[in-house]
Amino acid sequence: TAEGGLKMTLYYINSLQLDPEFLNYYYFKTMHHEFAHILHQTKPYPSDFEMISGSDYVADTWNSVWDDKDPSTEDDEVAQKSGFISAYASKEANEDFVEIIATYVTNTAKTWNAILKAAGDGGSIISSKFDIVYNYMNNSWGIDLNELRDVILRRESEIPELDLTDITLN
Secondary structure, X not given: OEEOOOEEOOOOHHHOOOOHHHHHHHHHHHHHXXXXXXXXXXXXXXXXXXXXXXXXXXXXXHHHHOOOOOOXXXXXXXXXXXXXXXXXXXXXXXXXXXXXXXXXXXXXXXXHHHHHHHOOHHHHHHHHHHHHHHHHHHHHHXXXXXXXXXXXHHHHHOHHHOOOOOOOOO
16 A cells, blocks of 8 residues: 555565565565556646546446456456456556556566557557556656666566675665
């Protein structure tokens, strides 16, 4: 959870694992998601973004509307076919916006492209949204999401080599 851009509370800490996939799922994606909220709350993104999915947002039913009752299909995969990077992104435009950022920077280009391809027609909707997100980040904040992703993934790959017995700063 995050509170007003000042405090973030992380849960499930007693089960922490120094596994990049685990950390991505439970922490990194969430931290990038919440930080992206701070950015768009400080400098609004273009209203064109909201118009792409417009009335397709499902508000608080996001956690049930994408359940196709097929246990082999993740809810996110179903939502992606409708142009949302995740089921949660379909809640409303602000969540959609930050989920794109968080998902993009915590996944490789290969994984991102596989998501877009598997999404079929939804992939082109996600790509249209991403273009706005990418330009917003670059023009409003001077952040190139490709460069950011490279750094995040490089640092994530270094996790297994971390020496946590000595955490002094150098």
